Amino acid sequence: GNSxxxxxxxxxxxxxxxxxxxxxxxxxxxxxxFWYVQxxxxxxxxxxxxxxxxxxxxxxGFEATYRKETTxxxxxxxxxxVSDSAVYFCALKGGQNFVFGPGTRxxxxx
Amino acid sequence: xxxxxxxxxxxxxxxxxxKSLKCEQHMGHRAMYWYKQKAKKPPELMFVYSYExxxxxxxxxxxxSPECPNSxxxxxxxxxxxxxxxxxxxxxxxxxLGTATNEKLFFGSGTQLSVL
Numbered sequence: 001g002n003s004x005x006x007x008x009x010x011x012x013x014x015x016x017x018x019x020x021x022x023x024x025x026x027x028x029x030x031x032x033x034f035w036y037v038q039x040x041x042x043x044x045x046x047x048x049x050x051x052x053x054x055x056x057x058x059x060x061g062f063e064a065t066y067r068k069e070t071t072x073x074x075x076x077x078x079x080x081x082v083s084d085s086a087v088y089f090c091a092l093k094g095g096q097n098f099v100f101g102p103g104t105r106x107x108x109x110x
Numbered sequence: 111x112x113x114x115x116x117x118x119x120x121x122x123x124x125x126x127x128x129k130s131l132k133c134e135q136h137m138g139h140r141a142m143y144w145y146k147q148k149a150k151k152p153p154e155l156m157f158v159y160s161y162e163x164x165x166x167x168x169x170x171x172x173x174x175s176p177e178c179p180n181s182x183x184x185x186x187x188x189x190x191x192x193x194x195x196x197x198x199x200x201x202x203x204x205x206x207l208g209t210a211t212n213e214k215l216f217f218g219s220g221t222q223l224s225v226l
Binding site: 032034036041043044045046089093096097098100101102103105 | 158208219
């Protein structure tokens with residue numbers, strides 16, 4: 001079946017540091033890939049998505065590229081802010097269902 | 111309007127109580143979802159409605175009873191819950207329930223449920 005694996009957290013960075021959160025997936029066919037972000041006490045918000053190989057999703061300074069050859073969709077940001085502190089979920093949609101990774105908690109210190 | 115609205119935001123109930131969670135969206139989406147999220151875990155799918163008909167039930171206990179009165183509303187009726195049912199309950203919607211690769215989920219802020 002389809003599955004998503006993310007790097008273990010928590011990740012703690014200083015403000016303006018470079019961020020990478022690794023995500024790899026297993027799926028049949030050609031899924032769409034997503035990053036969702038969850039701030040404390042809230043639901044998940046779509047951060048970015050990519051629907052086919054080599055697509056790059058980007059939003060709010062975050063980027064991720066759909067790499068079919070390595071089945072990866074790593075999230076990156078060049079300079080994180082304290083307001084980026086949240087839990088980040090990698091997800092895929094293959095067929096009807098969405099599958100979420102376990103989440104990676106990011107804490108950014110001033 | 112790109113919001114999914116859930117009420118109440120917090121709910122405390124005893125094991126003998128009956129309560130309902132409500133969810134509303136006005137984006138014209140025809141698929142609506144209930145997810146359960148335990149602390150520090152990803153959301154787990156419970157139910158999916160497509161065009162107001164129950165399409166997916168992920169083997170959820172009968173003490174959870176979903177209802178979709180119309181295309182904008184989704185309810186989750188709760189009865190005789192257990193303490194282990196305490197969690198954040200998230201509602202979500204999408205345009206359709208299908209295989210289109212550009213589909214995305216829109217989530218509400220959730221109801222934080224505590225069962226005593």
